[in-house]
Amino acid sequence: MKKELLDITGMSCSACSSRIEKVVSKMQGVQQISVNLLTNNAHISFDESVVDEAAIIARIERLGFGAAIHAQSRAAAPASTPQDTAAQEMEEMRQRLIGSMIFVGLVFYQHMGRMWGWPLPGFILGQENELINALLQMLWCIPVLFIDRKYFIHGARNLLSGAPNMDSLICIGSGASFIYGLYAVFGLAYAFGHNRLDLIPQFADALYFEASAVILALVTVGKFMEARAKSHTSDAIKALMSLTPKTALVERHGLQGEIPLADVVTGDVLIVKSGASVPVDGTIIEGSGALDESAITGESLPVDKSVGDKVTGGTINQSGYFKMQATAVGANTTLAKIIALVDEATSSKAPIAKLADKVSGYFVPAVISIAILAGAVWLALGASWHFAITIAISVLVISCPCALGLATPTAIMVGTGRGARSGILIKSATALETAHKVDTVILDKTGTITAGKPVVTDILPTNGVSKDELLQLAASLEQLSEHPLGKAITSAAANAQLELNEAIGYKQIPGQGLTASIAGAAYSAGNLRLMQASGVDVEAIQAQQEALAQAGKTPLYFARGTQLLGCIAVADTVKPTSKEAVAQLQGMGLQVIMVTGDNSVTAEAIRTQVGVNKAIAQVLPQDKEQVIRQLQSEGHTVAMVGDGINDAPALARADVGIAIGAGTDIAIEAADMVLIKSDLLDVAKAIRLSRGVMTNIKENLFWAFIYNAIGIPFAAGVFYTAFGWLLNPLIAAAAMSCSSVSVVTNALRLRFIKL
CATH class of the missing domain: 2.70.150.10 (Calcium-transporting ATPase, cytoplasmic transduction domain A)
Incomplete structure (x- = not known):
């Protein structure tokens, strides 16, 4: 199965991306396709033996869009700066906007100036100059249509291919206004040529050139502001790429x-x-x-x-x-993998995005139908052609599915970028969405709650031996040992800068400890069984030994012959932030469970120390996955946090797998999120981020739906008979642009979310 990234051009709204996904996914050999309207690209997985890139690109082009293999993968060369699509789009829109505004200003001033008495040259004033006025307005309008011709090219192409999009709505709305203006010009010419002066006011009122031009200009204003805002959504990726x-x-x-x-x-x-x-x-x-x-x-x-x-x-x-x-x-490199993960996450789709995509697929055809129906109804009710066309154009222009299409990807991109800046790598949009529903967090003990490295915690000398003397002796005996507990003792001695003695006759006793000679004296080091076998009396520190065991620490005894010299306790210590992290998760309403292969005494000691709700001890690696499966069967949404190879099955089984960054590659590969700092506090941050992103997406979708739910009836004149409310096409165009900009701007708030 091959994966390919394609750059897509000509998309203007989620109806476009939905159409491409729907058609390409039906191609034989295509396993999966995800089109991102925000980044203008598509991630495609396909079987090379059945279909190739050329066939997929050709199919996309037949739909009316441009497609090409992505020139340079971000992951492949993080040191180089890629083409910034949003910045290019913004610059193109800036140039179009400047050119459009010059001529829109002229036609708007001329049209409104006659109505409001602004200073104008005499050759366009008065009834006798109505034809000159109309021709001059048309002259100012034509350059705007040429500058913004992309709306007409893409809109008409998609309309004819049976996949109308936002450009199609603009094409029909602005085009109808211009054609109606042309009709008025011919009408004025007829009136003057046939001396029908009574028709002049009727045709003079039907000039729609300013509407045609201003609609295009306002849409371009919205697109410019949208592109400007979109360029900030990828700030996190650009910042990472600039590091190398x-x-x-x-x-x-x-x-x-x-x-x-x-x-x-x-x-x-x-x-x-x-x-x-x-x-x-x-x-x-x-x-x-x-x-x-x-x-x-x-x-x-x-x-x-x-x-x-x-x-x-x-x-x-x-x-x-x-x-x-x-x-x-x-x-x-780590940085390249981080960039690749962030890029992959922002290109993936959350389940909630499917709702917007599904609606967008039917939205534009429905809007065109509503516009035609609204115009026809008003004509049937006796309204003029001028009034009916105004209604139809207003419906077309105000009904933009851009806001729906941008609601989810903008929030996902900003959210994953915010996570990356905080050391939280989110590998997919699905994981980011699912995390907000988590009610149970399972924590592996070793390496997750604890440091995963045994250290000396207590030194208990007896029979007149000092702590340094006991540690020096213990390290001298353990320096030949490969056991992790022995290494903890030699490390402690090194930190104390103690000089070790040479041990000879080293003998390891499986399951008990070791014996050796130092300066001619016989010594033994190991657990209680070794002391009992050697005839060493440990009653002097029996009470302390029991306290150590209750605290989850492992005691090692040291003796010279049959004389006890003392005990050194070694334990895998809890990370400094683990207790606070557990408290934060519980404060968020989550149940926190610890699973470990250790015995129940050690597990209970750690549970008490960090405050988890429940500890499950003596769990074999393969049984961790079964614990998660059981919780899921009870209706819980489970997040698993781990770092080892034996955690990989559990990480994959969990609704959200979270790998500690210092863990193994296998664990990181199996997880949905990676905590670079290996800090449990970041688990709470990740869940807070997920909740913030989902709230933002729901806000975006709510306002996008509400905007259209209110705007379309308003534009169709539903409230005109009762209240006299009628929406001018110019206001409709401005409202449409504002809806998309507001959605992107709302998503950008996530950059400042407190984690």
């Missing part, structure tokens, strides 16, 4: 030189000076630096890095100097 430098300082064969970033290969030694950006992902091999990782992780404080530490492309070296070895370049 264009070049890198490389050291090859003892020589240093600056090369294009695209020429950097895995294994290259790169030099990063103070103030420079890290070009690619890698490991420091010499020197040190304080890195600003805020753009990647959302963490504002700089992080100190030294030899052996990993660095991420796109981060900034605020101070220091170091050499690094490139470990990931191009599309494999």
Whole structure:
């Protein structure tokens, strides 16, 4: 199955994207297609053995749209700046708007000036000059029609292909106004030629050139403002893409030189000076630096890095100097993957978007039918042709499905961008929507609630031995051990700068511990069973040992011969923010459950420490998925948070899988969201973001539906007989433009949502 990204041109509203999806999805071999009106592209999955890109592009072109394979994938070359479609569209609209406004100003001033007595040249005033006035208005109108000819080209093409869109409505509305104006010009010529002066006022009142021109200009104003607002929706992606430098300082064969970033290969030694950006992902091999990782992780404080530490492309070296070895370049860097994830999420569609797409598919044909029906009804009721055409044009112009089509993708794009800036990567619009419905959060213990790395927590010496002496002895015995608990002890001794003694005769006893000799004396280190087998009395610290076990800590005993020297407790410590994160989730009305493979005593200790609602202990990896399945069968919407390979099935089973960023690639691949900072507080942030985005989408859809529900009857003259309310086509065009701009502007508020 092949995936391809196509650039689509000629789309003006969600009726267009809906039409393309409907037709292309029916092509044999096409598995899935998602057309994004906001970014003007389409993600397509298809079977190469059945259909190819050329056939898909040809089918889209037959619908009246332009299509081409996307020139450059964002993920493939994050260092380069892609074509900014929204910015290009905005500049094109700006030029069209300036040209249109010049001639619209002339025709509008001339038309309204005669009505309101503004200063005008005498050769267009008076009944005897009505034909000159009409011809001059037509002369000003024609350049506007030419400048904004795209509305007519795309509108007519889509109308003839049976897929009318917003451009079709504008084409019919503005075109009908111009044609009716032409009818008036010929009528005036007939009146003057046949000396029928009684007909002149009738035809003079039927000039609609100013309506034809102003409708196009107002729609272009709306499109310009819409494009301007849309350009801000992708600010997060553009900001991420600007992080990576264009070049890198490389050291090859003892020589240093600056090369294009695209020429950097895995294994290259790169030099990063103070103030420079890290070009690619890698490991420091010499020197040190304080890195600003805020753009990647959302963490504002700089992080100190030294030899052996990993660095991420796109981060900034605020101070220091170091050499690094490139470990990931191009599309494999963390930044490139983040950009790809954000781009993929903004191009996907949330389930709620299907409602708007479905409505838009039938909307434009329904509007055209309503316009024709409204005009016909008024004619049947005895209204003039002038009145009936005014009604029909107003209905066509005010009924724009743009707002419906933009309601969801704008909020999704801004929301995912806001998440990316905070270190929360959302892989699909579906996940972003589903997260707001979550009522139960399942947390893996090791590496999620806890740090996932055992550390020494308590040192309890006996028989006159000091804490440092006990730790030194313990580390001397454990330095040959590969056990994680032994490494925790040697690490603690290293941090205390204790000098270790040489242990000889090292012997490991499976399931119990080890024995060795130091300076001719026999020592043993291990659990209670080893002490009992060695005849060591541990009663002196029995009470303390039980307290350690209750706290979820693992005690290790150390003895010289049969004399107990003390006990050192080792535990996987809870992350500093875990307790607060659990409290925040519970404060949001969520049930928080911890699952772990540890014994019930340790699980209960951690549960008490962080305050989760429930702890499920001794759960095998394959059983985590079963726990989620059971909760789902009870009607719960479940989010699973984990970091390990054994969490992947559970992450995939959950309604929303959330992977800790420091976890394995498999866990991240299986998840719907990724927390770059590996901080549980970001789980609450992700759910808050989802709730904010969904509220925003519902607001957008509500106002888009309400706008049309009120606007169409108003434009059709439903309230004219009772209240005398009639909508001028110019006001209708302005209202239509404002509806789209208001939806995009409302979505932009998400950039400032507090998480």
